[in-house]
Amino acid sequence: METNESDMGFSKDNLKGFILALLSSGFIGASFIIKKKGLRRAAAASGLRAGYGGYAYLLEPLWWLGLITMIVGEIANFTAYAFAPAVLVTPLGALSIIVSAVLAHFILKERLHNLGVLGCVMCIAGSIIIVIHAPQEHPIISVMEVWIMATQPAFLLYVGSVIVLVFILVFHFAPRCGHSNVLVFTGICSLMGSLSVMSVKALGTALKLTFEGKNQLIYPETWFFMLVVASCVIIQMNYLNKALDTFNTAVVSPIYYVMFTTLTILASVIMFKDWDGQSGGSIISEICGFIVVLSGSILLHTTREFERSSSFRGSLLPVSPSLSTQLCSGNGELSKHDEENVAPSEEFCLRRQELY
Amino acid sequence: METNESDMGFSKDNLKGFILALLSSGFIGASFIIKKKGLRRAAAASGLRAGYGGYAYLLEPLWWLGLITMIVGEIANFTAYAFAPAVLVTPLGALSIIVSAVLAHFILKERLHNLGVLGCVMCIAGSIIIVIHAPQEHPIISVMEVWIMATQPAFLLYVGSVIVLVFILVFHFAPRCGHSNVLVFTGICSLMGSLSVMSVKALGTALKLTFEGKNQLIYPETWFFMLVVASCVIIQMNYLNKALDTFNTAVVSPIYYVMFTTLTILASVIMFKDWDGQSGGSIISEICGFIVVLSGSILLHTTREFERSSSFRGSLLPVSPSLSTQLCSGNGELSKHDEENVAPSEEFCLRRQELY
Numbered sequence: 001m002e003t004n005e006s007d008m009g010f011s012k013d014n015l016k017g018f019i020l021a022l023l024s025s026g027f028i029g030a031s032f033i034i035k036k037k038g039l040r041r042a043a044a045a046s047g048l049r050a051g052y053g054g055y056a057y058l059l060e061p062l063w064w065l066g067l068i069t070m071i072v073g074e075i076a077n078f079t080a081y082a083f084a085p086a087v088l089v090t091p092l093g094a095l096s097i098i099v100s101a102v103l104a105h106f107i108l109k110e111r112l113h114n115l116g117v118l119g120c121v122m123c124i125a126g127s128i129i130i131v132i133h134a135p136q137e138h139p140i141i142s143v144m145e146v147w148i149m150a151t152q153p154a155f156l157l158y159v160g161s162v163i164v165l166v167f168i169l170v171f172h173f174a175p176r177c178g179h180s181n182v183l184v185f186t187g188i189c190s191l192m193g194s195l196s197v198m199s200v201k202a203l204g205t206a207l208k209l210t211f212e213g214k215n216q217l218i219y220p221e222t223w224f225f226m227l228v229v230a231s232c233v234i235i236q237m238n239y240l241n242k243a244l245d246t247f248n249t250a251v252v253s254p255i256y257y258v259m260f261t262t263l264t265i266l267a268s269v270i271m272f273k274d275w276d277g278q279s280g281g282s283i284i285s286e287i288c289g290f291i292v293v294l295s296g297s298i299l300l301h302t303t304r305e306f307e308r309s310s311s312f313r314g315s316l317l318p319v320s321p322s323l324s325t326q327l328c329s330g331n332g333e334l335s336k337h338d339e340e341n342v343a344p345s346e347e348f349c350l351r352r353q354e355l356y
Numbered sequence: 357m358e359t360n361e362s363d364m365g366f367s368k369d370n371l372k373g374f375i376l377a378l379l380s381s382g383f384i385g386a387s388f389i390i391k392k393k394g395l396r397r398a399a400a401a402s403g404l405r406a407g408y409g410g411y412a413y414l415l416e417p418l419w420w421l422g423l424i425t426m427i428v429g430e431i432a433n434f435t436a437y438a439f440a441p442a443v444l445v446t447p448l449g450a451l452s453i454i455v456s457a458v459l460a461h462f463i464l465k466e467r468l469h470n471l472g473v474l475g476c477v478m479c480i481a482g483s484i485i486i487v488i489h490a491p492q493e494h495p496i497i498s499v500m501e502v503w504i505m506a507t508q509p510a511f512l513l514y515v516g517s518v519i520v521l522v523f524i525l526v527f528h529f530a531p532r533c534g535h536s537n538v539l540v541f542t543g544i545c546s547l548m549g550s551l552s553v554m555s556v557k558a559l560g561t562a563l564k565l566t567f568e569g570k571n572q573l574i575y576p577e578t579w580f581f582m583l584v585v586a587s588c589v590i591i592q593m594n595y596l597n598k599a600l601d602t603f604n605t606a607v608v609s610p611i612y613y614v615m616f617t618t619l620t621i622l623a624s625v626i627m628f629k630d631w632d633g634q635s636g637g638s639i640i641s642e643i644c645g646f647i648v649v650l651s652g653s654i655l656l657h658t659t660r661e662f663e664r665s666s667s668f669r670g671s672l673l674p675v676s677p678s679l680s681t682q683l684c685s686g687n688g689e690l691s692k693h694d695e696e697n698v699a700p701s702e703e704f705c706l707r708r709q710e711l712y
Binding site for chain 1: 474477478481482484485488489637640641644645648651652658
């Protein structure tokens with residue numbers, strides 16, 4: 001089969017970013033399974049589950065292996081953003097759901113629903129379409145270049161709108177309906193998430209250039225981006241935990257994935273002008289591919305909910321939040337849902353879910 | 357949004373074929389709803405359902421309107437093949453499922469499952485991808501040209517394999533496991549279906565040229581293609597009815613759609629060399645788009661089965677079979693499943709389905 005390089009949109013950097021994104025999805029997807037296996041072993045050994053205050057899992061090497069796998073995955077993801085456009089890297093995050101679902105099927109013997117298999121097929125088909133039509137980035141030679149992109153009027157308008165919306169959500173809607181409407185907390189996370197990814201990309205590019213010998217740490221802009229990464233990620237984490245504490249993971253995850261990915265792509269298209277110079281056909285194909293991946297992951301989530309197992313929590317958080325969520329809220333959620341017998345807390349969860 | 361014509365694959369003929377295929381899906385999708393509404397009215401008026409031998413529907417104008425709508429849809433579909441490649445026209449047949457599902461939701465008040473909506477979205481996204489990457493056909497100036505394509509060694513090999521496979525299925529497998537394995541009858545239909553479409557395309561092209569003033573009826577090849585259309589469609593119809601008589605529509609339809617569409621695309625790629633001169637990226641995109649449409653229609657079918665309504669019978673038969681099925685087996689199947697109260701025959705159907 002003849003392949004045309006420009007048609008495939010595969011510069012050397014895109015290829016690196018693509019491979020890193022795949023590795024990241026593999027590691028993040030696998031980490032959930034390893035950690036879950038560790039938790040089960042620890043529970044079997046100590047007789048006390050993490051959800052009930054047991055800390056036996058801290059003595060379980062498998063749990064630590066899972067944590068390390070996840071950190072490696074997050075680093076790979078972070079690095080992927082330094083090489084390839086967010087329009088390519090972000091949607092590929094959905095592949096971690098597939099890795100997790102497939103490994104759960106074979107290792108944890110959680111039966112994968114037939115429609116779940118269909119969801120996997122769709123995620124893969126959609127990802128291929130996105131990869132084929134991914135735009136090529138102009139090579140960036142200095143962090144100043146990123147700074148100029150970040151301070152162009154269009155992107156400043158986007159950042160301004162995001163900040164205003166977040167303020168309205170935090171101060172007006174969160175106190176009134178944050179605990180009854182799932183869109184409030186998830187909306188805050190997603191809006192901040194799009195800024196996180198943009199700043200992660202800026203910082204990643206700066207670090208990449210520094211490693212290549214062009215020291216970018218001398219520019220205050222690099223440190224400013226670092227500050228932005230830290231604050232965005234903290235706000236995002238905080239509200240993600242609120243969302244997960246208030247609502248069922250199976251409700252939060254797909255909504256969050258859709259909003260987060262859409263906003264990130266929007267931000268990237270505005271800031272990095274990813275779509276300039278692309279043909280209409282390529283742009284439409286990318287959007288369709290993105291819709292297909294979204295549909296596939298919603299399908300996979302919905303059918304996994306049929307099977308009453310939800311180990312998917314963080315696989316939907318392509319930047320650091322997936323790590324932080326695990327660190328912050330410990331393993332309560334994981335163990336709350338995972339056992340075969342329905343514990344009281346799970347019954348409560350299911351009942352609570354029916355309200356929405 | 358800038359669009360590059362060559363990139364969009366839209367010659368004037370492709371556009372005509374595309375619009376005809378859309379119209380065809382619209383008419384075929386709507387015809388099911390109109391006929392069903394007619395059947396309900398007739399049943400309400402006479403108190404006797406078609407499944408129990410009532411013929412009141414023949415006096416119901418709505419039923420006839422439905423039949424005419426379907427005939428118009430089939431003619432549009434036939435004509436579409438004369439203008440655009442089968443790789444473009446065949447997968448778009450899935451859109452009739454969407455039209456039917458959406459109209460059923462609004463007119464017949466059959467609730468569309470949330471996952472069904474997702475299936476619709478996927479069918480549309482997949483169709484857009486296929487349309488964007490559809491190959492352009494070289495304009496054909498005489499039926500002799502089609503004849504040369506049909507007699508090239510590669511295509512003769514395909515036809516030979518199909519005939520051998522059909523013989524094996526009909527004489528070896530059909531008597532042994534035709535009534536226990538759904539793949540036997542459906543396989544025969546699909547294999548013959550791919551030849552039907554190719555001959556329909558040849559005949560359609562000949563008629564199109566004739567209408568344009570270049571009389572093709574003087575060539576014996578035109579009459580030969582007509583003979584092939586007739587025999588293929590009769591065999592296809594015959595085994596489709598056997599499949600539908602033996603197995604539940606919801607089991608037959610998705611399998612038939614997948615096999616029929618795949619084989620038709622394969623035949624078209626071999627005979628018309630649709631993929632020559634297309635880039636690797638375009639071909640992969642088309643295949644992915646096709647997989648997405650398939651997944652979407654499987655999802656839509658599965659979830660409609662959740663709702664226990666199956667008015668989809670013929671919408672999966674892009675050539676004349678959808679018409680013929682309706683004519684041949686009357687309306688027994690339609691009325692068997694459609695009523696809200698579970699009739700004995702439907703209970704039997706459901707029980708029978710559990711066997712597979």
